[in-house]
Amino acid sequence: MSECITDGKVVYFHYTLTNPEGEILDSSQDREPLGYLHGAQNIVPGLEQQLTGRSVGESLTAVVPPASGYGIRNDEAVHSLPKSAFPEDMEIHPGMPIALEAEGGAVVHCFIISIEEETVVLDANHPLAGVTLHFDVEITGMRDANEEEKQHGHPHEPGQPHH
Ligand code: ZN
Numbered sequence: 001m002s003e004c005i006t007d008g009k010v011v012y013f014h015y016t017l018t019n020p021e022g023e024i025l026d027s028s029q030d031r032e033p034l035g036y037l038h039g040a041q042n043i044v045p046g047l048e049q050q051l052t053g054r055s056v057g058e059s060l061t062a063v064v065p066p067a068s069g070y071g072i073r074n075d076e077a078v079h080s081l082p083k084s085a086f087p088e089d090m091e092i093h094p095g096m097p098i099a100l101e102a103e104g105g106a107v108v109h110c111f112i113i114s115i116e117e118e119t120v121v122l123d124a125n126h127p128l129a130g131v132t133l134h135f136d137v138e139i140t141g142m143r144d145a146n147e148e149e150k151q152h153g154h155p156h157e158p159g160q161p162h163h
Contacts, residue, residue: 002055002056002057003055003056003142004052004053004054004055005038005051005052005053005054005055005139005142006038006039006052006053007038007039008037008038008039008144008145008150009037009038009142009143009144009145010035010036010037010038010142010143010144010145010149010155011035011036011037011038011051011139011141011142012033012034012035012139012140012141012142013028013033013034013051013137013138013139013140014028014029014033014034014137014138014140015027015028015034015135015136015137015138016028016029016135016136017133017134017135018134018136019131019132019133019134020131020132020134025128025133033140033141035141035155035157036048036154036155037145037149037150037153037154037155038051038052040153040154041153042153042154042155044064044068044069044070044133045068045069046062046064046065046067046068046069046133047062047064047069047133047135047137049068050062050064051137051139054139055139055142056139056140056141056142057139058138058139059136059137059138059139060136060137061134061135061136061137062133062134062135062137063132063133063134063135064132064133064134064135065132066129066130066131066132069128069131069132069133070126070127070128070129070131070133071125071126071129071130072129072130073125073129073130074124074125074129077123077124077125078113078121078122078123078124078125079110079121079122079123079124080116080119080120080121080122081119081120081122082118082119082120083115083118083119083120085120086120092112092115092120093112093115094112094113094114094115095111095112095113095127096111096112097109097110097111098110098111098112098122100122108124109124110122110123110124111123111125111127
C-alpha cells in the first residue's frame with residue numbers, strides 16, 4: 001500500500017502550468033521536481049487541496065480557480081507613478097517586480113505593467129491574479145518532514161542555503 005499525501009509530508013512533483021488559452025506559464029520539466037511541505041501553504045491553496053490524499057506515481061490535472069489560486073484581480077491595485085519617482089540609474093522594464101514603501105511604511109509588492117512617457121504603471125495584483133490555473137502534475141516523491149522543517153514551514157534540501 002502506498003502512503004497518501006497528508007500534512008507534514010514533504011512532497012515532490014513535476015508540473016506544467018497553463019492558462020485557459022493553453023499557453024504554458026511555467027513548467028518544472030527542465031528542472032528538479034518542486035518540493036513543498038504539505039499543509040504549510042507553500043503552494044497555492046487550490047493545488048495543495050487537490051494533492052491531499054494522492055500518492056507517489058500519480059498524475060493529475062488540477063484546475064484551480066483564481067480565488068484558490070493567486071487571487072481575484074483588484075482593479076484598484078493599479079497605480080501610476082511619475083517616472084521621477086524612480087532613481088535615474090534604475091533600469092526598469094515591464095514585468096519587473098518592485099517593492100514600494102506605502103504611507104505608514106508598509107511594503108507593497110508590485111509589478112511594472114507598462115512604462116509611458118511620463119509615468120510608470122504598477123500593479124499590486126499578482127500577475128496570475130484572476131487567471132484560472134491548469135496544473136498538470138506528476139507526483140514524483142514524498143518523505144516525512146523533520147522537526148526543523150515543520151517549525152520553519154518549508155522543506156530544507158541538502159546543498160541549498162539555510163533559511
Ligand atoms: Zn528553513
